[in-house]
Amino acid sequence: MYGLIHAALRDLILEDHGVETWNQVVLQSGVPSNSFLTMRSYSDETTMALVDAASQVLMLPTNDCLQVFGHYWVARFAPKEYGGLLDHTGGSLIEFFQNLDALHDRLSTSFTEFKPPSFKVKINTANSAVIKYVSSRKGLTPFVIGIITGIGERFDTAIHIDAVDSSNSDQGEVSDILISMASNG
Ligand code: HEM
Numbered sequence: 001m002y003g004l005i006h007a008a009l010r011d012l013i014l015e016d017h018g019v020e021t022w023n024q025v026v027l028q029s030g031v032p033s034n035s036f037l038t039m040r041s042y043s044d045e046t047t048m049a050l051v052d053a054a055s056q057v058l059m060l061p062t063n064d065c066l067q068v069f070g071h072y073w074v075a076r077f078a079p080k081e082y083g084g085l086l087d088h089t090g091g092s093l094i095e096f097f098q099n100l101d102a103l104h105d106r107l108s109t110s111f112t113e114f115k116p117p118s119f120k121v122k123i124n125t126a127n128s129a130v131i132k133y134v135s136s137r138k139g140l141t142p143f144v145i146g147i148i149t150g151i152g153e154r155f156d157t158a159i160h161i162d163a164v165d166s167s168n169s170d171q172g173e174v175s176d177i178l179i180s181m182a183s184n185g
Pocket of ligand 1: 001002004005041074078082085086100103104107111113114115116117134135136137140143144147148
């Protein structure tokens with residue numbers, strides 16, 4: 001994946017755990033020190049080696065690590081450089097979810113080699129929806145869950161994940177994520 005994703009993981013660990021922990025993660029991952037150029041695309045193995053190393057050093061299961069990372073990505077990292085894009089992605093929570101493909105489409109002129117995920121929203125009731133996540137990769141559904149809860153915070157809404165139904169194939173991963181939403185006021 002693009003080095004932007006690696007840079008975000010690095011910033012999360014630097015900000016929340018410090019430079020010594022980050023140095024341990026890099027050492028443990030075995031990835032070259034030039035794997036963090038934001039606009040360069042790296043192999044997914046490099047990305048997953050960093051996530052696995054973070055999970056070992058922080059002693060957190062990989063899925064928990066991905067979830068924390070997803071939350072950090074949308075709540076603290078993306079707003080720094082891409083705040084305008086996030087602001088234009090939707091005026092409501094549901095609209096934001098419906099526009100996730102458009103968000104990644106807008107980035108495709110800068111990230112020419114990227115393979116973004118795709119999302120579809122099925123509204124059940126005013127407070128409940130299914131978000132279908134389709135990826136050419138496997139194992140990133142917990143990252144999506146972290147992002148979804150972070151997006152809820154942008155709209156002052158607590159999001160509860162009621163059920164996750166994932167399936168893997170050679171093509172990647174598809175997950176139906178059933179959410180319920182409660183406005184914080
Ligand atoms: C403005 C903010 C955002 C930027 C700049 C951005 C950019 C990117 C980039 C560069 C990648 C790497 C793809 C590759 O290298 O092939 C990526 C992947 C991904 N993005 Fe975004 N993204 C943003 C917001 C979001 C949001 C709000 C979601 C919501 C769920 C999301 C979900 C994902 C997921 C799940 C992946 C992993 C790839 C996969 O699932 O196959 N992104 N994004």
